Every structure is written in structure tokens, then in C-alpha cells.
Amino acid sequence: MESSLLYFVGLSVSGLAVGSLYALIALGFVLIYKATKIVNFAQGEAIMVAAFICYYLVTLFQLSFWVALPLTMLLTGLLGVLSERLVLRPMLGEPVFSVVMVTIGLSIFLRSLAGIFFGHHNYVFPSPFPAEGLRVGGVVLSYTHLWSMLASFVLMLAFFIFFKFTNMGLSMRGTANDQDAVALMGVNVRRVFALTWGLAFLIAAVAGIFLANVMVLNVGLAFVAISAFPAVILGGMESVPGAIVGGLAIGLIENLAGGYLDQVIGGGVKDVTPFVVLFVILMIRPYGLFGQEEIERV
């Protein structure tokens, strides 16, 4: 392959790989928003807590990574259900703004708790993946990213089926649309909320574990969630495929900007680009690429 083309393909592939991590984070945001119309500002903390849980299961309890992974997903999912039951449920029926503020409070609480329980040091996650990259025709991809791409795809498929073909999925979509109407139709809205939070935290666990594999593990891992926010906006706050496509697109745009513009325009373009995209999308299509425009008839 010609070197300039190889450079482009290489940047694109690594961009998509990073994007798959963003997609996983974005998916957690979208799930909660889809069902409850709330942006969960504690999603980053769920990611961080999950990474720590997995770290301790592997290092302290000497579990294999592949045993620790589902166990972490389960435990983090339970934490999500617990958070909903103790923190969010009392806020049922309250204005959205108040509930969002509660999620900010939850994020601070979880971060502080993580500091107390897991410590404030930097930790090295015992990665099960080889450090060397996988080379295909001159294009390099890390095994961690390969697995995160696979996980994103599987989760997207699973949630697509879940929302489309299961009763609970339909209940969730209905709850997002009109809580009162679905409640009158016999849907247990509280159960739907609890399940939604559980699922969002479960996805956060997958994202957290993959992130800890490529980064230093500390309580600051929670702030990586901000990087995925442009992906959520780009894809649409309510769209599961949108979260995946948004994540991949942001990763791609970010990497191409880094590869081509960073040296020409000046350092730092790579990190600004996703937010430029966010502004543009908010201006021309505020409901995102896959979101639905709300039309109110009066």
C-alpha cells in the first residue's frame, strides 16, 4: 500500500478503535437518557468504580480476568440498581433539573467512596491482552481495542434486539416516551428505572475495564467519560446505534485531526475537534444524527 494511503488507513483504524471505547461509554449515557430523560453525570464514576472492582478481583482475589469480567459487570450492575433505589427513586416525579443535580451529587459521592475504599494511588491494571499490536497489511490494531470493538458491536446488537423485541425493552421505550401512560397500562415504571440503571452501570463496567487496560487506573479515570460526551450528542441522546456510530465517528475524526492537522495548525487540534463537532451538531441537528426531532402539535 502506498505510504500516504497506509497512513490514512492506519489513522482511521486506530481512530475507530479508540472510538469503540467512546461508544461503550456513550452507550451508558444513552440507555439512562432513553428511559428516564436524565443525563447521568455519575456514569464516569460507574466506569471508574467498575475498573477498580475488576482490578481487585484479579489482584486481591486472584481471579482470572475472564471470571472477574462478568463478576464485575454483575456487581456494577447491582450498584446501578442500588443507586437508583436509594438515590434516584425518591426523586421520581421531581423536575428533571433536580434529578440531574442529584446525579452530580452521586458522582461526587461515588468518587469519594472510591478514594476511601480503593485508595488514591495510581494502579497498573493486569491486562490479559498482549501489549504488541496485531498487524494486518501494515495496519496496526491493539488487542485491547479489538476486543472493545467487538464488545461494542455485541452490546449494540444485544440492545437493539432487547429494545425491539422484548417486553421489557418496549416498556423502557414506552417509559421514556410517557411515564404516566405506560404506568396506566400496567408497566411497573420503578422496575423499569431500576433495570435501566443496572444495565447502564453494567455497560459502564465493560467500558471501565477496557479503559483501565490502556490507561493508568486511578480515581481520575471517571473524567474520561467527558471525552465520550460529543459522541452522545453526535449520535443522538436516545439512540443506541447512534451512541455506537457517534463514538466511532468521534474517535475517527479525532485521530485524523491529530494525524493531519496537529502539525500544521499547531498542537492540540486533536482534542478540540470533538468539541467543535459537538457545537456544529448542536447548531444544525440538536437531536443528533440518529435522534428524533420532537414535534409538538398545538
Added chain:
Amino acid sequence: MRRHRVWTGKLALVVMLSLLTASWVFADARGVTKDGIKLGLVLVKTGPVAALGLPNGQGMVDYMSYLNEQGGINGRKVEVIWEDDQFEAPKSVAAVKKLIHRDKVLSILTTGGTQQTIANLEQINEFKITNIPNALVREFFDPLQPYIFAMGATYEAQYQCIVDYIVDELKMKDPRIGVVYEKKEYGKISLDAIKERAAKYNIPVVAELVLPTGSVDASSQIMALQKENANIVITCTLLPATITFLKSGQKYNYWPTVFGFNWATDDMIVKACDEGAKNYIGVNFVGAWSDETPGIKLARDLAKKNNREVGLTSLYINGVGVSWLFGEAMKRAGKDLSPESLKTALETLKNYETGGVFPPVNYSSTSHAPGEMVKFFKADVPNKRLVSISDWRKPKELK
């Protein structure tokens, strides 16, 4: 009768005034009693950057406890009060106020990083708070700040030493430098220093790329460096970003010699990157955990004795070193220890050795500048640690 009352009143007044004068003349200095010395410490303990403050502060506390076990400072036991500023300047200012006004400490070992120390500058001067900040900027010693003592080579000196090392030790035929930096003050200062020094040796800087702390990946930076055939990469990034860079480099089978400054020169880099750190060379103004010098041995013993889970060993060593200098200064100040005498005592340190913890320390009444000396360290991958590969060295004098 009335005359008698007037005389009694006058006598009472004289007695009260005498007592007041006596209490003023013979009062203990702030934070110093017959058998105790109170010191403050303002460093981040919790939050996202706590990993930096914890080992640093623990090193300081542990060394003071060690001094207490040795009989204290001229018979006085040292108490350290540690305030957590969560790496925020307003909280740091409040912490210093609390330590000075409520706890009445003699001084504060460190007021933390650059922004925190700048925010506290007024208080530092007003209340004569002798301290050694965890900051490496020239503003703290040039011009002289009376109560701030700089310890640790500036970013400029560190990168000058690195470029000197490339020329003198690597002796590459066609060195091509790529710089990976963080778009923050230290990153920009470092980038300028590298470019200036490289220009003096006619070495091309072929790429300048930004890599922020918190980056998930450094693929685009690696590919850009490969495209420019950079065979030397100098990083001006903190430890997490440097780790991300080295891990990404390994993924791409890209093996230039990678240099890093003090904040990224820690055993953690080898633990996190393993084989990925095999070409990493770092500089630091503290010895390595693996050094067999008396000061470093003591630091290791203190950490073990106090059951410290030392994440960043270089910062623990730094903490030990700061307390070491304070301990020595307090001893030299003698029985009349006060904020002013503490400062004067620190100014008497000449070629003072800390057993390999710091390079020889020199201060005077006209200069509180650091020694501008660093050591070079290389990754010892099998043992997951950094090992010294040089003695203390300064930037070369170039025309």
C-alpha cells in the same frame, strides 16, 4: 485614703505592663514550645491527583517521625499537621490560613504546586512561612523570594541536560528529535527549552505533538512521529500520558529512545509499560528507589516501617528529602528556633549532602535557587524499576 488608692492603681499598672513586656520578650516563637515544634504541610490527599500528593506528604511525615525517634530536634519533638488542598489554590490558601492562625505552626514544609504557592505568596511573605514548594518554575527564586527555597532542577535545566546527553552519550549519526508535550505551562516551557538547545547543536526537531493527560491513546502521535522518522522522542508529559505514549509505541513496534522529565521518571513507568519502557530514559533531581545510597536506603526503610503503599516512589523520596532539609535547618537554628531563624539556617546549607536523595544543596541569603542538577535513569524491565545510569550532572555551558 484617696492617695493610697492612686498609688495602688499606679503600682498595679506597672506590674501589668511588666508582665506584658516579659511575656512578649520570653514568649515561644510561633509553633515552638520548650519540647515541641509544630510544622504544617499543605498537599493534595484526596481527589484525582491525590496519587501525587500522598507519597510526597507521607515521605515528609515519615522522616519527621524518624527524627523524633532519634531524639527530636534539639530535644523538641516535631508534630506535622497535614492539610488536604485537593490541588486547588483556594483550598490551599484556606489551609495555610488555618495552619498559621489556628494551629500556629512554625512553618509549612510545602505549599504544594506552582499555582497553590503563587496563591499563597502574600501569606508566605507576611507570616514568614519558609517552605520548599513542589514546583520547578524560575519565578520562585529569580528574583529571590525570601521564604521560598527551590529544590529541583527547572524544566529548562532538565531538558538542556537531556539534549546534552543525546549529543554526548547517544552519539547518534543522524538524530531527529520528536517532541510530545502537554499544552500546559510546563509543556510549553519544556518545548521551548528543547528547541533552543537542539538548535545550538544543529539537531532538527522534526515533530511537535500534543498529548494531554487523560488521553486514551497516542496512535496518531506515534504515526506522525514514524512518518517524520523521529529516532528520539522527548516527552514533556506527566506520568499517565507518558505511559499511554510508551504503550502505544509498543503496539506500533516503534522503538525510538524516549526521554522524560522528573514527573514521568518513576518506577511506575516500568511497572505499567513493562517491555514498552525498555528504551525509556528519564531524568530526575531525586535518586532512584533502587539506589544503594544511604539516603535512599533510609527512604526505603521508612516506607517499609510505616507500611506505606508507595505508588510513586520518586515523590516519596522527594518528601523525605524536603523534611531532611527542614530537619537540618531546625537543628542549625538551635534553641532559638523561629520562622526567621529557620530561614537563616536554611541559607547556611553549603554543598549539603542528603545521602543521594537530592544533589548537593546550596542556599545563601542572596540565592534560594536549586542546584539545576539531575541524574539519568533507565528502565530495568526484568526487575520493574528504574536504575541510575549517571551521576548528578548540570547542563553544559554552551557558547
